[in-house]
Amino acid sequence: MTASASSTRNALALRLLPMRIALWRIVQILAFAAIPVVMLLVNTQLAREFEVSRSLSLEVNRSYRLRAQLQAWHSTHQEIEARQRGFVVTRDPAFLEGHDEARERVGTEYERLSRMAERRPEIAAGLPELAALSQSKIAFAQQAIELSRSGRSEAARNLVASGEGRALMDTIRARIGDMDGVERDRLRRRSALAEAARIRTQRTAYALQTLLVLLLIACGMMIARNMRVRKQAMERFRDLSIRNEAIFDSARDGMLIHDSDGIITSLNPATARMYGYRTDELVGKDVRVLFDIPPSREEIQSFLRRLQTRRQDEIGQVQEFVARRRDGLTFAADVATSPVELAEGPCYLAVIRDVSGRKAVEQMKSDFVSTVSHELRTPLTSIAGSLGLLRGGAAGEFPDRADRLIRIAHDNSERLVRLINDFLDIEKIESGKMPFDVRPVPLGRAIGHSVQANRAFAAGRGVALELEPVDLAAAVLADEDRLAQVIDNLISNAVKFSPEGQVVRLSVSGRRRMHRISVVDRGPGIPEEFRERIFGKFAQADTSDTRQKGGTGLGLAIVREIVIRMGGQVSFDTTIGEGTVFHIDLPAAEPEAEAGRPRGHGRRATDLPRAATAKAGT
Amino acid sequence: MIVNRILYVDDEEDIREIAAMALELDPGFEVRTCASGQEAVRVAPVWRPDLVLLDIMMPGMDGPTTFEQLRVRPELDQVPVVFISARTRTEEMQRLTRLGAAGVIAKPFDPMKLAAIARAYLPA
Numbered sequence: 001m002t003a004s005a006s007s008t009r010n011a012l013a014l015r016l017l018p019m020r021i022a023l024w025r026i027v028q029i030l031a032f033a034a035i036p037v038v039m040l041l042v043n044t045q046l047a048r049e050f051e052v053s054r055s056l057s058l059e060v061n062r063s064y065r066l067r068a069q070l071q072a073w074h075s076t077h078q079e080i081e082a083r084q085r086g087f088v089v090t091r092d093p094a095f096l097e098g099h100d101e102a103r104e105r106v107g108t109e110y111e112r113l114s115r116m117a118e119r120r121p122e123i124a125a126g127l128p129e130l131a132a133l134s135q136s137k138i139a140f141a142q143q144a145i146e147l148s149r150s151g152r153s154e155a156a157r158n159l160v161a162s163g164e165g166r167a168l169m170d171t172i173r174a175r176i177g178d179m180d181g182v183e184r185d186r187l188r189r190r191s192a193l194a195e196a197a198r199i200r201t202q203r204t205a206y207a208l209q210t211l212l213v214l215l216l217i218a219c220g221m222m223i224a225r226n227m228r229v230r231k232q233a234m235e236r237f238r239d240l241s242i243r244n245e246a247i248f249d250s251a252r253d254g255m256l257i258h259d260s261d262g263i264i265t266s267l268n269p270a271t272a273r274m275y276g277y278r279t280d281e282l283v284g285k286d287v288r289v290l291f292d293i294p295p296s297r298e299e300i301q302s303f304l305r306r307l308q309t310r311r312q313d314e315i316g317q318v319q320e321f322v323a324r325r326r327d328g329l330t331f332a333a334d335v336a337t338s339p340v341e342l343a344e345g346p347c348y349l350a351v352i353r354d355v356s357g358r359k360a361v362e363q364m365k366s367d368f369v370s371t372v373s374h375e376l377r378t379p380l381t382s383i384a385g386s387l388g389l390l391r392g393g394a395a396g397e398f399p400d401r402a403d404r405l406i407r408i409a410h411d412n413s414e415r416l417v418r419l420i421n422d423f424l425d426i427e428k429i430e431s432g433k434m435p436f437d438v439r440p441v442p443l444g445r446a447i448g449h450s451v452q453a454n455r456a457f458a459a460g461r462g463v464a465l466e467l468e469p470v471d472l473a474a475a476v477l478a479d480e481d482r483l484a485q486v487i488d489n490l491i492s493n494a495v496k497f498s499p500e501g502q503v504v505r506l507s508v509s510g511r512r513r514m515h516r517i518s519v520v521d522r523g524p525g526i527p528e529e530f531r532e533r534i535f536g537k538f539a540q541a542d543t544s545d546t547r548q549k550g551g552t553g554l555g556l557a558i559v560r561e562i563v564i565r566m567g568g569q570v571s572f573d574t575t576i577g578e579g580t581v582f583h584i585d586l587p588a589a590e591p592e593a594e595a596g597r598p599r600g601h602g603r604r605a606t607d608l609p610r611a612a613t614a615k616a617g618t
Numbered sequence: 619m620i621v622n623r624i625l626y627v628d629d630e631e632d633i634r635e636i637a638a639m640a641l642e643l644d645p646g647f648e649v650r651t652c653a654s655g656q657e658a659v660r661v662a663p664v665w666r667p668d669l670v671l672l673d674i675m676m677p678g679m680d681g682p683t684t685f686e687q688l689r690v691r692p693e694l695d696q697v698p699v700v701f702i703s704a705r706t707r708t709e710e711m712q713r714l715t716r717l718g719a720a721g722v723i724a725k726p727f728d729p730m731k732l733a734a735i736a737r738a739y740l741p742a
Contacts, residue, residue, distance in 0.1 A: 381726035385636035
């Protein structure tokens, strides 16, 4: 998987992470909550089962009592019949002893049956018939007894033999039997239903218990997983911690973290060493103690605010400052600050580098350049000086040839001087050490001076200089000396490349918020192969033709650097055989009543784009 | 004809010679040279030049220090002192003029123009 694809996948996973965590948490909560719920359900099922058993046993009890009662009622009738038979056959009054009592019992028992049959519509429905049969039977028995008692034994026996009594008893027995059967069946059915319900309940209970066990296992697994995940996270955290600490601790640059109030929360050993403190001495301190001249709290706050709103690619810009050690010694330092979101809130990581070494090297280089320039210029002064005197006739007349030789030597010594000057200039500009005192400069005056200064030189080559009228109000923001240097250079080039008798024209035009200075010559034009390199260093060196013109090869490079540093542009148009025009565009300025007076915020190029300074410095 | 006295101070012998020759092209100049700041401080109060041309980078007592020493002498505090400097950019010139110098001449100078430049610094 390509780096970008896998990182996309990681980014997606990272974004979904909170959702996944939330989901998992919900699942866990549900699982754990389900346990008591399931246990409750199990309890409910058991209670239901118990209830079913209880009501069933009640039913059974009632059912048997009813059937017993039916049988008892039946027995009572049988007893009446037996007594009646016995008396009819033997005429023994002993058989009649319990007869009345039995008859009463029939009534009581019937009442009892009616009560019991209140919930038994099928039974209750048959009771009236039973009652009728009972009455008939008792009446029959009574009749037989009366007959016997009154001495009409024959008639009594005939009554009994008629079978009516027996038929009644049979019917009663049959009815009782039916009712008993109905009741028995009913009970059986009820039992079966109850049993089925009980089995269902039992099954449900088992199922719930199984579910409970599974839930417990699942919860157990979840707990185990959580513990494992936590352990992994701890390990990863520990690993990351160790890694970061290793980087933090072993870095050679100082690193510290401070909060949005500027209080240092942590720092690495390099910082402590750099500043001569112990690590614990700086924790909790305001970051301002690290500055020789501490910025105000407001400055720090606004700086941190700007950091927060800056785009990603601007994070970590380098700033120079002077640091102060514990013992009061100061050193030059670079710091790059970037915001970092930590658990405790918005914090800032500052990476500090002691650049006194680099500064020392830069200083050495500067000193070297100064020394060299002095050392080179001193003998050159003597050479150019003596040759100048000779050429000027201060030592008398010379033969032609000597004259020519002296002229050659003098010209070249002057060229050397210009070369050294140009070298030093361009070194200064490129290392950002050339000061640009930018103020409004009236163009008319600036160009006029340059034209004036170069008129003699131009005249010496038979070239005229013309300046088209310049609006008095036209002014640019520039360093006056540098501007003069630039215009001088362009005029000098134009003159050198103009054939004798020609004119070099200067003019000013306005374009939007810039002014354009144009220098036009009627020279041969710039050949195709040069145009790309014309602003490069020693671009002329290739053609011996141009070397004769006496240029150093650095002139246009210097012009370009200066114009750019002043916020402008340089460009040219050329036509072979017709001439060349160079344009300098510079930012327009409000002209001052008294030109050259500072406006109160004359910029210095060293204040401008820090990136440029920082870049040049590294 | 008024003769103006010009004192030229520089540690380089060749340059002193050239400067003297260049200045003497003007018939109204009497030129004297000194090889060091110390010598200049000794000579100037006695010889009373009308103009002092002072090299900046000299071993021992450098230009600015020599200048201070000269200024201390009451008989010299009106005499214009012009520095000769290999560095003639704006900030250098500003720094030197702030010291009280009458002006700065760039080195290497055009010997044929030196006399005229010197005359320009003399009071009219």
